[in-house]
Each structure stands twice: as structure tokens, then as C-alpha cells.
Amino acid sequence: MSDIETLEVVEIDESTLTDEDRPWKVIVWNDPINLMVYVTFVLQKLFGYSKEKATKMMMDVHEKGRAVVASGTRTEAERDVKRLHTHGLWATMEHDE
Amino acid sequence: MVDRQRDGTYAITFPDHIRQLLVGLSRQLDGALDTDDDPSLARLFPTAYAHDAERDAGYQVFARGELIEHRREAIALLAETAERGTLDEDELTAWMHVVNDVRLVLGTVLDVGEDTDMVDPEHPQADLHDLYHILGAVLYEIVNGLSEGLPDDDQLDDEMSIDLGDD
Numbered sequence: 001m002s003d004i005e006t007l008e009v010v011e012i013d014e015s016t017l018t019d020e021d022r023p024w025k026v027i028v029w030n031d032p033i034n035l036m037v038y039v040t041f042v043l044q045k046l047f048g049y050s051k052e053k054a055t056k057m058m059m060d061v062h063e064k065g066r067a068v069v070a071s072g073t074r075t076e077a078e079r080d081v082k083r084l085h086t087h088g089l090w091a092t093m094e095h096d097e
Numbered sequence: 098m099v100d101r102q103r104d105g106t107y108a109i110t111f112p113d114h115i116r117q118l119l120v121g122l123s124r125q126l127d128g129a130l131d132t133d134d135d136p137s138l139a140r141l142f143p144t145a146y147a148h149d150a151e152r153d154a155g156y157q158v159f160a161r162g163e164l165i166e167h168r169r170e171a172i173a174l175l176a177e178t179a180e181r182g183t184l185d186e187d188e189l190t191a192w193m194h195v196v197n198d199v200r201l202v203l204g205t206v207l208d209v210g211e212d213t214d215m216v217d218p219e220h221p222q223a224d225l226h227d228l229y230h231i232l233g234a235v236l237y238e239i240v241n242g243l244s245e246g247l248p249d250d251d252q253l254d255d256e257m258s259i260d261l262g263d264d
Binding site: 031032033034035037038041044045048049050051052078081082085086087088090091092093094 | 140141142143144145146147148156160163164167194197198200201204205209210211233236237240241243244247250253
């Protein structure tokens with residue numbers, strides 16, 4: 001998604017990573033109750049995403065059933081999941097593959 | 098019915114019966130928050146770890162209490178400001194949380210699907226369906242109002258571009 005093309009790709013030995021280091025994905029799942037405008041608003045508010053980006057994520061949730069909305073350490077992901085739960089969104093977290 | 102004003106506050110013009118409805122429903126929600134294992138509240142306390150029951154149990158231990166506390170604060174703020182014509186952002190956000198939480202419970206009770214629209218007036222739960230749609234309309238107004246307070250897209254740099262300023 002980034003325009004920056006000069007990022008160096010670093011090979012990481014996955015076996016040495018602990019749960020804390022390994023990236024966790026925060027996922028929002030489709031649900032029939034939450035309003036689309038509400039989901040977009042929450043993503044904008046919590047993550048500072050533009051309306052365009054948040055709307056695209058919301059449409060992915062709506063049409064594909066889920067979207068990754070953030071990623072980070074386990075602690076960061078858990079914090080984000082809780083913020084989403086506070087807003088009534090159906091969010092879970094899982095390991096990055 | 099929710100208009101952001103120049104000073105950053107919000108003019109609220111919901112009619113009295115809607116305000117009373119919100120206060121009544123928020124009281125019911127407050128009472129329900131103490132019940133454990135009520136399936137209609139499932140959406141208020143979702144699973145965090147979909148594939149790890151043990152870790153999820155750990156999450157629920159600390160998150161459930163915080164989620165209840167956050168909801169009680171929103172309910173209290175709504176009750177305090179229910180009759181006001183002007184709300185600040187925190188107060189309107191509390192209204193948003195309460196309306197959405199009640200919708201989540203109601204939607205769970207009614208088992209709504211993607212294509213649930215108006216039901217037949219003779220439907221045994223027609224009143225609850227009406228209520229669900231009224232809350233949807235109220236939430237829509239609140240979210241649109243609060244969205245006016247978000248930064249415009251051109252003020253954000255999603256793509257992590259760096260503003261180098263003028264040459």
C-alpha cells in the first residue's frame with residue numbers, strides 16, 4: 001500500500017520469534033447489525049485512517065466478510081481489539097502467516 | 098438532527114420522545130450488563146482470540162470489566178445530557194455508544210440478517226423491529242454529525258508520504 005519502493009526486505013528467522021514479536025493481525029468481521037457508516041467512522045476515529053481508506057476497509061468487511069485493519073505486537077493487537085470491542089465491532093486477532 | 102457547529106459542539110434536535118426512549122433503553126442496558134451468560138449480550142463481549150480459547154479466557158478476564166465500565170460511563174453521560182440542545186464531542190460520543198450497544202443487543206434478540214428490512218406490522222416482534230430501525234436512524238444521524246469533526250482526507254497521509262514543505 002505504500003508508495004515507498006526503497007524499503008529493504010529483511011529476512012527474519014521465524015523460529016526465533018516469540019508470540020510477542022511475531023506480527024499479529026487485527027481483523028474486523030462482517031456482521032449484519034453494525035451500520036456501514038458506523039464501521040467507517042470507527043476505523044477513521046481509532047486508527048486515523050482517511051475516509052477513503054476506512055471506506056475501502058469497510059467495503060472489504062462487507063463484501064469479503066473480513067478485513068485486516070491493523071497489525072502489530074500481541075500487546076498492540078490486543079489493545080486495538082479491545083478498542084474495537086468498546087465500539088461494538090466484531091474484531092479478533094491472529095498471527096500473521 | 099445533529100449538526101456540528103463552528104465551536105466544535107453539536108446542536109441536537111432529536112424530539113423529546115426519542116430522547117426519553119434513549120434514556121429508557123439505556124437504563125435497561127445498564128441493568129442487563131450485570132447478567133452473566135445472557136446470549137443477547139454476546140455481541141457486547143466478543144471473542145478476541147478466535148483460535149485460542151485459553152488466551153481468549155485471559156482476554157475476557159480483564160476486558161469484560163473494562164467494557165462494562167466504559168458502557169456504564171456512556172450510559173451515565175447520556176442520562177445526564179439527554180435533555181440538552183447542545184452536546185460536546187465526548188457527550189455525543191457517549192450517546193453513540195449507548196445507541197449502538199442497544200442496537201447490538203436488539204439485533205441479536207431479533208436475529209437480524211443482512212437483508213432484514215421492515216417487517217409486516219402483524220409480525221409478533223414488529224414493535225421491536227420498528228425500534229431497531231428507529232435506533233439505526235438515530236445512530237446514522239449521530240455518526241454523520243461526528244464525522245464532520247474528523248480531519249479531511251487531504252489532511253491525512255495514509256501512504257506515509259513525507260511532507261517536505263516548500264522548496
